[in-house]
Structure formats: C-alpha cells, structure tokens
Amino acid sequence: MSSPKRRWLRPILIGSLVLGVVAVVGFFTVAPGAVERSMNKTVAADLPEVSAQTRELHDSLQIADMHSDTLMWDRDILKRSSRGHMDLPRLQDGNVALQVFSSVSKSPKHQNYDSNSDQTDNIELLTVAQLQPPRTWGSLLQRSLYHAEKLEKAAADSDGQLRLVRTRADLASVLDDRAAGQNVTGALFSVEGLQNLEGNAANFDRLYDAGMRMAGFTHFFDNETAGSMHGEEKGGLTDLGRTVFAEMERRGVIVDIAHASHPAIKEMLERATRPVVASHGGVQATCDVNRNLTDDEIRGVAATGGVVGIGYWDAAVCELTPAAVVDAIEHVIKVGGLETAALGSDYDGATTVAWDTSEIAVITQELRDRGRSDDEIRAIMGGNTLRVMAEVLP
Ligand SMILES: [Zn+2]
Numbered sequence: 001m002s003s004p005k006r007r008w009l010r011p012i013l014i015g016s017l018v019l020g021v022v023a024v025v026g027f028f029t030v031a032p033g034a035v036e037r038s039m040n041k042t043v044a045a046d047l048p049e050v051s052a053q054t055r056e057l058h059d060s061l062q063i064a065d066m067h068s069d070t071l072m073w074d075r076d077i078l079k080r081s082s083r084g085h086m087d088l089p090r091l092q093d094g095n096v097a098l099q100v101f102s103s104v105s106k107s108p109k110h111q112n113y114d115s116n117s118d119q120t121d122n123i124e125l126l127t128v129a130q131l132q133p134p135r136t137w138g139s140l141l142q143r144s145l146y147h148a149e150k151l152e153k154a155a156a157d158s159d160g161q162l163r164l165v166r167t168r169a170d171l172a173s174v175l176d177d178r179a180a181g182q183n184v185t186g187a188l189f190s191v192e193g194l195q196n197l198e199g200n201a202a203n204f205d206r207l208y209d210a211g212m213r214m215a216g217f218t219h220f221f222d223n224e225t226a227g228s229m230h231g232e233e234k235g236g237l238t239d240l241g242r243t244v245f246a247e248m249e250r251r252g253v254i255v256d257i258a259h260a261s262h263p264a265i266k267e268m269l270e271r272a273t274r275p276v277v278a279s280h281g282g283v284q285a286t287c288d289v290n291r292n293l294t295d296d297e298i299r300g301v302a303a304t305g306g307v308v309g310i311g312y313w314d315a316a317v318c319e320l321t322p323a324a325v326v327d328a329i330e331h332v333i334k335v336g337g338l339e340t341a342a343l344g345s346d347y348d349g350a351t352t353v354a355w356d357t358s359e360i361a362v363i364t365q366e367l368r369d370r371g372r373s374d375d376e377i378r379a380i381m382g383g384n385t386l387r388v389m390a391e392v393l394p
Helices: 009-039 052-058 088-093 123-127 140-156 168-179 202-208 240-250 262-271 295-304 321-336 361-369 374-392
Strands: 063-068 096-104 162-164 185-192 212-216 254-256 277-282 309-311 341-343
Touching: 009 063, 009 123, 009 341, 052 168, 052 361, 063 309, 063 341, 063 374, 088 185, 088 262, 096 140, 096 168, 096 212, 140 162, 140 185, 140 202, 162 168, 168 185, 168 374, 202 240, 240 254, 240 262, 254 277, 254 374, 262 295, 277 295, 295 309, 295 321, 309 321, 309 374, 321 341, 321 361, 321 374, 341 374, 361 374
Parallel strands: 063 096, 096 185, 162 185, 185 212, 212 254, 277 309, 309 341
Antiparallel strands: none
C-alpha cells in the first residue's frame, strides 16, 4: 500500500504510463504510415485526358519500370493502399508487365544531392519503427535480405499474379502468360547501393541467392565499392567495386549506374562488356541537376546496348508533367537512339510525383501527342528494358 503522502502521485504515474504507451504504440503503428504519407506524395495536377485509342494501345504494351523503393515501407504490396505510389492492384491498373523492386539499406540524415557522409542513417530508425526483425536493425546486408524475403513472400501469396523474375526464362514465361491474357506482373529484385555487401565480396552470393539481378553501386554516400554522385569524395570504383563489377557481368546481374559519381560511371562504361542501365533519373539537357546524365554518359550507356530510365519526380525532370518526362525521353532518343529510351519512376523513393503507377497511360498519351508510332511507344514504355533483361539475366 502506498503512503497517503504519495497517493496523489498515482494518477500522475498512471497518466504518464498511459501517455507513454500511447506514444510507443503510436511510434510503432501510426508513425511508419505517417512517415510514408509525408515522404511519398502524389500532388494534384492537370493531367492530359487519355483517349480511347491511347487506352487501347496502352493496354497492349509490355511496360517495364526499372526502379521503385516500395519494399522500404511498412505496407502489404498485394493490397491497394491510399498511400505511396504503387502496389500490385495499381501496377495492374497501369498494365505494368515488369517492376523492379529496389532495396534501400541506408540513407543519411539531411540527405541532399551535393555532399553526404556515411556517418548517419535514417533507415535504422525506420527498421525499428516498423518492427522489422532485430537482425535488420544493425546490418545493411540483413536489411536487403529482409526486403528480398518480403518480395518473395508477396509473390508466394499473390495467387500467381506477382511473379519473381530471376532468369531470362522467368521473364519469357511472364511475357508469354501476359500475351495469353493472364493477369501477371513480373518482379525483379535490385539493390540501391552495394554498401549492403558490408565491405565483403562473399556477401555478393547471399544477395544473388536472394534474387538480386540488378545493382546500383552507390546511393547517397561513397561506400566500399565506389564513389557516389552525392558523396564527399565522389571517386571512381574501388578494388572491391571492380571485383563485384566483373562478378555481376559473369553471373547476369544488371549493372546500374544511377547515383554513381561521374568518374565511377566513366569507369563502369569503359569496363562494360554487357548492357548497362541508368535505372532512374533524368538528363542534364532538360533538367540541370547533378544526379542527371550528361550527353556523353547517355552515349556511353547506348554504346553498351543499355537503357536510360527516366523518372517522374521533380529532381529528375524539373517539372511534374508528362511533357517534362517525354522531353527527357526525346533527348535520350536524340543522343542515344530510340533503343536507349526507358522508364524508371522512383516511385515510393521519398519522391513527390503527379501520378501514381495506375495512371501511367498519361505518358503513353504524351508520346502519341508527340507523333511517336505505336512500335516506338512499345520500345520506350518497356520493350527496350525487357530486351536488356533478356540479354543480361542468367
Ligand atoms: Zn535513387
């Protein structure tokens, strides 16, 4: 029994305990959703009307999107959500044949395009707030393996509608089944930054076995494999980076130059014996931001037989309109040829866009309005990317 002197304390203690529980429960339940809502926005915009003719063409396309960060968020990708930019129902509405799901394993505080150190990490808090398995809290490798497991589980629970693509045979079967009228979307696992190797080449096998078939060497900071466009040093490939590059080409993992520093991109393009991609971004000619590609880099990607995926967010194309996306696509075609143009949305990558994946027919409409033929649109919207995948995948 408490003494009369302390009795008045009890309601305060209970009150603060309740508040504490509310705060903790809020942190683990409301917070991940609120964080995502504030970071993956879709703003209202005046989008072009999609004509019946465009809709018919769009529904006949094999569309491929080379980059989304959906696996980072605490959501069931099989269920339609009111937040973020994609899930399976919305991919189906957009008639997407192949979606690349990327794993972000570390992201610096005050992330910016100019200079970031590797000393801080926002993802750590996110892994705890989302109640991810403790093995992922302190390990970048485990975070990516967890993302791969999430995708694998979604595919297993999807009644065959979401199918993992790890080989060219997997890809062919997704495309054949779609051509036969089945509602199937392919999912290819990639990583955004090889910091998840944790400096150890042997971890490449773990990621490969988990399904990694595309990899960007860096994200927002320099790591053990290469310099980032947004790092402090912005250097080229390291010895580990060169070893991993050779291993990727040997085993059929697509090299992605997105976020790499200009010297690292130059070296990768010189070394490449297989098609290389720039999975998501823009071009400096239409949007002068340091993460976007120079004309030389577009030519370099084209020379490998690879593709440049144009994103839909402001820092990639400077304006949230289908016209700005198609301006960048047209520039890629002018410099690198029609076979180099592709899509890389960066949906759910802490980006603000004007349409989610269910509405990507607005791009098809804009391409038609520019006078592009049906066959050209087929190539741009997915044909080119699927060609690269069929060529590089094991
Ligand atoms: Zn990115």
